[in-house]
Amino acid sequence: MENSIWKRIPLNSNYAAAYGAKDSDVDVVAAYPITPQTPAVEKIADFISNGELNAEMIHVESEHSAMSACIGAAAVGARTFTATSAQGLELMHELLHIASGLRLPIVMAVASRALSAPLSIWGDYSDVINIRDTSWIILIASTAQEVYDSIIQAYKIAEDPDVLLPVVVAYDGFMMSHTYELVYVAKNPEIFRDYIPKKVNWTILNVEKPITMGAVANPDWYYEFKYQQVLAMKRSYSVIKNSAKEFEKRYGRSYDTVEVYNNGGKIAVLTYGGLFGTVVEAIDYMNKQGTQITGIKLRLFRPFPLQEIRKVIEDLKMLIVIDRAISFGAPIEGTVAMEISALLHRESIDIPIYSYIASIGQRTTTEEDIIGIVKDAVKLFESGKRISESIYWGVRE
Amino acid sequence: MHYRTVFDIPRDELLAPGHGLCGGCVAGTIVRLLLKVAGPNTIVVNPTGCVEVSTTTFPYTSWRVPYIHVAFENAAAVASGIEASIKVLQKKNVIDPSKKINIIVIGGDGGTADIGFQALSGMLERGHKVMYVLYDNEAYMNTGIQRSGTTPLFAWTTTTPIGKVLKGKIQVKKPVAEIVAAHRVPYVATANPAYFLDMMNKFKRGLDVDGPSFIHVIQPCTTGWRYDPRIGIKIARLATETAMWINWELDHGEFRVTVTVPKRKHVRHYIRVQGRFNHLTDEDIETIQKYVDKEVERINKLVGKEVIGPVVE
Secondary structure (H helix, E strand, O other), X not given: XXXXXXXXXXXXXXXXXXXXXXXXXXXXEEOOOOOOOHHHHHHXXXXXHOOOOOOXXXXXXXXXXXXXXXXXXXXXXXXXXXXXXXXXXXXXXXXXXXHHHOOOOOEEXXXXXXOOOOOOOOOOOHXXXXXXXXXXXXXXXXXXXXXXHHHHHHHHHHOOOOOOOOEEEEEEOOOOOOOOEEEEEEOOHHHHOOOOOOOOOOOOOOOOOOOEEOOEOOOOOHHHHHHHHHXXXXXXXXXXXXXXXXXHHHHOOOOOOEEEEOOOOOEEEEXXXXXXXXXXXXXXXXXXXXXXXXXEEEOEEEOOOHHHHHHHHOOOOEEEEEEOOOOOOOOOOOHHHHXXXXXXXXXXXXXXXXXXXXXXXXXXXXXXXXXXXXXXXXHXXXXXXXXXXXXXXXXXX | OOOOOHHHOOOOOOEOOOOOOOOOOHHHHHHHHHHHHHOOOEEEEOOOOHHHHHHOEOOOOOEOOOEEXXXXXXXXXXXXXXXXXHHHHHHOOOOOOOOOOEEEEEEEHHHHHXXXXXXXXXXXXXXXXXXXXXXXXXXXXXXXXXXXXXXXXXXXXXXXXXXXXXXXXXOOOOOHHHHHHOOOOOEEEEEOHHHHHHHHHHHHHHHHOOOOEEEEEEOXXXXXXXXXXXXXXXXXXXXXXXXXXXXXXXXXXXEEEOOOXXXXXXXXXXXXXXXXXXXXXXXXXXXXXXXXXXXXXXXXXXXXXXXXXXXXX
16 A cells, blocks of 8 residues: 555544545535534635635535535536535435435535534434435445545445435544544545546536426326435445445455454444444454454445345344434334344344444443443343343443 | 617527416516526526426426526525536536526525525625526415515415404515625616516626626515406506505615606505405505605615605595
């Protein structure tokens, strides 16, 4: 990697997202400040004012207008970028459905954060999990390097003519957005031009060939539009995998929809985002103590990577899923745990799942907590207990 | 060039016939004339509303220019994105930089003065070169005649019904064009389709200025105002003849009343032909008359001479 095309610089994940957008040569950025996303757009403003990025920045008056402006910009053929967190993502929620319904390849970084009330600026995944039914592709990164690489891959995925769906690249608010890691970035972003060529594969507003976008669809047509999105989301799965493969071939860094650490243990801990780093540390410790634990990282939340998950869990004895958001009133309140339960049932695989909720509102979750969760789950498993409800780790009742 | 007579009006029809607006709807007239002024190098952004739902039912469209509808409250933000995008793509030579592309928002009063006002204010403050045309039918007509911020005093709507205690809207109309003018944008005007040449010249000026422009057009609504669909334009004319509606423009800070009314009619001529005001007593009408008299006085003072005359019966 220490060859001539990369420079290795310290970046937090917000800056890594900004570098990813710059190196994707975006044309239009529309964004509104919100903690913990703000440094991402500040960095982009720097790039534009220094002439490092030739783009228009629209200083909108709300996140609702940020996504609206991105929709307008993409509708005339611009490569667009925005970033937000929590309340901002909620404010644009209506437009998330419209961006995907209009099949516009917008890319958005989300520094994930807890939702109010009570007000919390701190990191968890309540905001990201909340947008799961908006027909956006959702990637969750767990390192700053992955944020940078994923933004670039996101344009490859979103603009693929078989996909044409918007993409979110999420990462932990604060734990990643504000902590620095060494990241390889391109010395010359021209190296990405062949990987993500500027080619408008989607339908745009053009005065030479007038079309109507955002039409009214009555009961005789609406269903078909939505089904087209279902198919696009299904097709996106192989595009996501292939985009990662091509990225690895060209640039040497590999990613998959689901990633495994210390494969072979019969007990596995699955989570997503920056917390996976803590899980890895805990696994190393437990392995030294003689307990073989496998770590599973979910990198792709939508479309849900069924085949990959199946592959990595089918030989397990038990699976622990740590969710970082709460689906109130759901059969299993940890969303990812519930989705994996549905998968297991569908595939007639009988593996006990232990759903844990942790790091809500960025309640500190250390290696010791992960070890504690594993011990707790193993104890339940060994006593023959199958738990159907999520367990709230560390909460004061 | 100015539009001086009907013969100056382009014959091109960029709003195709066969739309689903109500018979006699004046919004159709306004949009049709607007597109004649704008021509084919135009992108239209339309928030949710009457014009949107009645011209774009898939698989049909009435629009012969590129058109986009996104949502109710964000047309000005969508237009901002389009404008910024065209600007940068012309800089990068992706779109022919010599081509002038008009970006026009056509929005109703709800989508502009109420739910869409934040996005509009943002667009104006940022200075995007977009012309925003408000067709103001003074209520949420598309959802079935509910009160909006621009509904006038005492008007009946389905959410300001005539009951034993309350009779119609209890507040006055929001002065949208003046609030827009407070943003110090290059061009703001009010217009009336009964004075269509004046209206079209204002559309033209709005497209010519360098920066945002805003044209507030009164649009009588046969369904919501409760009148015979044949007399929409007549009612529009009465609005100006009674000074319930004054046609003015503010061009780079220069204020001018473009349709002077030397002798005014009493407001009852405008009010009594509309079912939405059926419940008004003579006293109520006098209250409105007094309000209009004050407005006239204020406008005359602004201009510095009497451009709107006294009520002469």
